Amino acid sequence: MKKSISLESVSSFILLLAGFILFWEWLRPLEQITDTGSLYLFVVYAAICFVTSFFTRNLWAKFLIKFFSLLFIMDYLFIDATLLSQEWMQTLGLELRFNLEVVWENDWALMTAFFRSLLFLFLLWLMSYLLHYWFMVANKFFLFVVLTFIYLAVLDTYTIYDAQLAMVRTFIVSFLVLGLSRYVKLMDNVETKDNKKHVWSWMTPIIVIVMFATVLGIYSPKLNPQWPDPVPFIQSTAGHVGFSGASVQKVGYGEDDSQLGGSFVQDDSPVFEAIAHDDIYWRIESKDLYTGKGWERSKELDFQPLNNGEIEWSTFLPQQTETASYSATVRPVNQNQLPKVVYPYGANHITSSAQESFFTDSNSGLIEAESAEQNQNLSYTIEYEAPSFSINKLRSNSNDDPADIKERYLQLPDSLPDRVRELAAEVTKGKDNRYDKAQAIEGFFSSNGYVYQIEDVSVPEEGEDYVDQFLFETKIGYCDNFSTSMVVMLRSLDIPARWVKGFTGGVEAVDQPNLPEGYSLYEVTNNNAHSWVEVYFPESGWVPFEPTSGFTNPTDFYLETSGDVNTEDYMTDDQEPEEESSEETSEQQQGNEALNPEEDESEVGGASNEDDGNGSIYYWIGAVLLVIVLLASVAYLKRYELRDWYMLKRWHRLTERLEIEAAYIYLLEILEKRGLHRRKGQTLRQYAVEVDQRLGTSEMYDITLAYEEYLYRNQTSSPKDNKRLQSLFQRMIDQIFA
Numbered sequence: 001m002k003k004s005i006s007l008e009s010v011s012s013f014i015l016l017l018a019g020f021i022l023f024w025e026w027l028r029p030l031e032q033i034t035d036t037g038s039l040y041l042f043v044v045y046a047a048i049c050f051v052t053s054f055f056t057r058n059l060w061a062k063f064l065i066k067f068f069s070l071l072f073i074m075d076y077l078f079i080d081a082t083l084l085s086q087e088w089m090q091t092l093g094l095e096l097r098f099n100l101e102v103v104w105e106n107d108w109a110l111m112t113a114f115f116r117s118l119l120f121l122f123l124l125w126l127m128s129y130l131l132h133y134w135f136m137v138a139n140k141f142f143l144f145v146v147l148t149f150i151y152l153a154v155l156d157t158y159t160i161y162d163a164q165l166a167m168v169r170t171f172i173v174s175f176l177v178l179g180l181s182r183y184v185k186l187m188d189n190v191e192t193k194d195n196k197k198h199v200w201s202w203m204t205p206i207i208v209i210v211m212f213a214t215v216l217g218i219y220s221p222k223l224n225p226q227w228p229d230p231v232p233f234i235q236s237t238a239g240h241v242g243f244s245g246a247s248v249q250k251v252g253y254g255e256d257d258s259q260l261g262g263s264f265v266q267d268d269s270p271v272f273e274a275i276a277h278d279d280i281y282w283r284i285e286s287k288d289l290y291t292g293k294g295w296e297r298s299k300e301l302d303f304q305p306l307n308n309g310e311i312e313w314s315t316f317l318p319q320q321t322e323t324a325s326y327s328a329t330v331r332p333v334n335q336n337q338l339p340k341v342v343y344p345y346g347a348n349h350i351t352s353s354a355q356e357s358f359f360t361d362s363n364s365g366l367i368e369a370e371s372a373e374q375n376q377n378l379s380y381t382i383e384y385e386a387p388s389f390s391i392n393k394l395r396s397n398s399n400d401d402p403a404d405i406k407e408r409y410l411q412l413p414d415s416l417p418d419r420v421r422e423l424a425a426e427v428t429k430g431k432d433n434r435y436d437k438a439q440a441i442e443g444f445f446s447s448n449g450y451v452y453q454i455e456d457v458s459v460p461e462e463g464e465d466y467v468d469q470f471l472f473e474t475k476i477g478y479c480d481n482f483s484t485s486m487v488v489m490l491r492s493l494d495i496p497a498r499w500v501k502g503f504t505g506g507v508e509a510v511d512q513p514n515l516p517e518g519y520s521l522y523e524v525t526n527n528n529a530h531s532w533v534e535v536y537f538p539e540s541g542w543v544p545f546e547p548t549s550g551f552t553n554p555t556d557f558y559l560e561t562s563g564d565v566n567t568e569d570y571m572t573d574d575q576e577p578e579e580e581s582s583e584e585t586s587e588q589q590q591g592n593e594a595l596n597p598e599e600d601e602s603e604v605g606g607a608s609n610e611d612d613g614n615g616s617i618y619y620w621i622g623a624v625l626l627v628i629v630l631l632a633s634v635a636y637l638k639r640y641e642l643r644d645w646y647m648l649k650r651w652h653r654l655t656e657r658l659e660i661e662a663a664y665i666y667l668l669e670i671l672e673k674r675g676l677h678r679r680k681g682q683t684l685r686q687y688a689v690e691v692d693q694r695l696g697t698s699e700m701y702d703i704t705l706a707y708e709e710y711l712y713r714n715q716t717s718s719p720k721d722n723k724r725l726q727s728l729f730q731r732m733i734d735q736i737f738a
Contacts, residue, residue, distance in 0.1 A: 018177040029161040049128030179206035252526035261459035267526040276328040279505035282342035303359035316541035323385035341367035346385035388556040394435035409496035424489035482548040496536035550709035
């Protein structure tokens with residue numbers, strides 16, 4: 001009998017120990033997914049509770065051990081006074097009184113760390129009692145194993161916690177203990193005591209099987225993730241994407257750029273409204289230290305107050321640059337307060353209707369406001385000198401960069417692969433000035449197959465460079481990939497450059513207030529968060545460039561000339577060659593001319609059916625029926641020609657109105673009716689490749705990429721994009737109906 005009791009006691013203790021190890025797995029993620037600190041103390045307290053519940057039978061003894069352990073931990077973490085002294089008791093009373101009032105008033109966010117920790121310790125106390133009952137009395141160990149796997153899987157999928165090792169530990173502990181528990185149950189039904197001596201003969205194969213399954217599970221090949229990180233989507237649906245501090249990829253402005261890459265989802269939550277003269281870029285800050293994974297600041301922020309709102313620094317040299325004076329008003333929205341001031345290029349003065357004090361860090365360009373009232377949305381007006389850069393002056397700029405500019409803005413990590421430098425040299429081969437080199441790299445991406453994409457964007461592995469991965473491996477990414485790559489390539493050529501963050505101009509509001517001529521109200525959302533490049537010119541200052549495919553630089557560039565010039569030299573980044581426009585017009589005219597004969601035929605046919613009104617009513621009924629039959633017969637025989645005519649007519653109506661989304665959807669309908677069916681589960685890009693292969697074209701894939709970029713930019717497009725899309729659409733239609 002003693003051996004039986006001993007075996008049961010040992011197995012019970014092992015079962016409770018395994019339960020504690022699994023419960024520990026519930027606590028491990030807290031340091032990563034919450035702001036919980038000193039986690040080891042909570043683990044120790046949970047262990048004390050488990051051990052006390054197993055070895056102590058007296059209820060009062062259990063209570064005293066757990067209660068005083070709790071007091072010791074609280075004293076160690078929060079109270080400097082001697083334990084249970086008068087000062088200690090006063091501190092405890094103040095904490096309890098304040099937090100109970102907060103709870104009574106439902107201001108949960110105001111609870112102190114002391115009170116939250118106290119509640120958490122009480123929760124561990126309660127959980128130890130419940131788990132002891134579950135394991136020892138209710139025999140629900142397997143259910144807790146299942147719940148642990150579910151808990152870890154959810155955290156691994158929807159948070160930053162990596163539960164791979166936790167899953168392995170849970171698997172090993174759970175199945176070993178379940179095997180032992182099964183052995184004990186079998187022995188309870190066996191009268192021969194000698195069978196209980198064979199516990200190792202029972203457990204050895206179980207240990208071998210569990211270890212073999214563990215090794216097999218770890219080292220067997222596995223599929224890569226089949227869908228993007230769901231966390232940004234969930235946050236977007238909940239309306240929290242944009243400015244939270246969570247370490248997950250999201251669309252919107254964020255301050256931590258040390259680890260770039262990864263997919264994100266769109267979020268059209270409004271950030272601010274702006275009344276401005278043009279569709280301009282809104283600058284927030286620049287960063288100068290490239291680490292190989294992302295961007296950091298080489299200097300600590302040093303905010304200085306603005307005297308009377310005067311911004312004494314400028315990104316470019318106003319005395320060397322042609323400018324035009326404008327003003328802009330920014331109004332952040334209530335539900336998504338922007339923590340920084342956004343401003344256009346050339347900002348020189350900022351004012352607010354409220355009594356605001358503004359502070360700026362001239363190194364990064366950050367501007368912040370210290371509001372006189374708490375939780376007030378800052379509305380402010382900025383006066384600025386919009387620059388127009390002379391291409392002639394930029395080309396004639398010297399290479400005499402100041403020493404401090406070289407030190408900060410030529411920095412590159414030693415680990416940067418040589419092939420990045422070699423590519424930059426190859427792209428700029430034959431260019432003899434800084435402007436032409438920058439322009440060559442700016443246009444390199446869109447003309448060499450680099451695709452703008454927000455899904456399935458890779459994150460560099462350990463030892464892999466972010467720019468190198470984009471340039472040579474993936475060739476897909478969003479603005480951070482393009483802008484960072486351009487900065488690094490320029491620096492490898494000894495051209496100072498820096499990485500800039502902010503917002504694109506947004507879209508014009510549907511309901512426009514009464515504003516001066518040339519001004520509009522723009523709505524800017526998280527989708528407009530963007531990054532671009534500034535290049536340093538010694539006699540001009542910092543000049544913005546836009547390398548991201550599908551985006552255009554709103555900054556004006558002009559070419560000074562005194563004679564005959566090549567019209568292409570006059571084009572700014574948001575202009576298209578006139579040849580494309582004329583080709584598109586001629587193609588549309590040809591399409592309209594192709595429709596005219598059919599329209600004329602139908603009109604003639606309708607006219608020929610008219611006859612004089614003489615004759616009996618029966619004659620007219622017969623004639624009408626005959627005409628209907630004839631028309632129906634002709635329509636049936638010519639049904640395919642009529643269908644194509646209607647499709648083309650509707651098509652030209654959509655393209656003339658620049659209804660890009662409707663035009664693309666209708667193009668899919670046309671292809672479907674022409675026998676090019678899209679298979680179930682097939683993506684738009686896969687379908688586009690198949691269509692191009694069937695028709696011997698390349699336009700469908702280009703149209704699909706442009707359509708996806710159009711959707712990402714919140715259904716806005718520049719005149720350049722409109723012309724390009726019209727041309728692509730027309731060539732595609734010509735191929736379909738050829």
